[in-house]
Amino acid sequence: KQEVTQIPAALSVPEGENLVLNCSFTDSAIYNLQWFRQDPGKGLTSLLLIQSSQREQTSGRLNASLDKSSGRSTLYIAASQPGDSATYLCAVLGGGTSYGKLTFGQGTILTVHP
Amino acid sequence: NAGVTQTPKFRILKIGQSMTLQCAQDMNHNYMYWYRQDPGMGLKLIYYSVGAGITDKGEVPNGYNVSRSTTEDFPLRLELAAPSQTSVYFCASSTVGYNEQFFGPGTRLTVL
DSSP states (O other), X not given: OOOEXXXXXXXXXXXXXXXXXXXXXXXXXXXXXXXXXXXXXXOEEEXXXXXXXXXXXXXXXXXXXXETTTTEEEEEEOSOOGGGOEEEEEEEEEOGGGTTXXXXXXXXXXXXXX | OOOEEEEOSEEEEOTTOOXXXXXXXXXXXXXXXXXXXXXXXXXXXXXXXXXXXXXEEOSOOTTEEEOOSSSSBOOEEXXXXXXXXOEEEEEEEESSTTSOOEEOOOEEEEEO
């Protein structure tokens, strides 16, 4: 059974810092990995999707990497801003017996203070 | 395109009541999914469907039922609501199982 773990559970940084959020998964048979942002009481906003054949994806100040063989992904946020404060969720889309099933981590709560 | 829509946005139920959460998509996606998110947690798969007339259980199906009579709609039925079903429910869809899933805005359900 696929398990996804996110570290740290919470992170508080001053504005302007670069930061890294970590995601690990137990089964490397995945189609893709996706990072989402969730604001309190709101839905999911997709940030980046990395296909299993890719190593990284970039969007603005965000860069996500994927090392499928080691079961790890990182989300790098450059020059953090208070508006980046949210919960960040990592999810992997399974293959094999988990075909089509998205397994989520518990999330990292990020607070960027001015 | 409206994408994935869910109704209602909020609902309060009493223990033992029943209700149906509605989900619709206008992207002609074959696959549809229901997830629940408990406070401070990630999402967990309740049920999914690979096409009209075909549904299957996910990780946490107990207490729920689904049906898929059309490509567009995938309602989730709660029978005999319990406090443990207090959660936020998200519906999602995708073209096929290995493609990106698109999420609706969620339904916040409280059972008292």
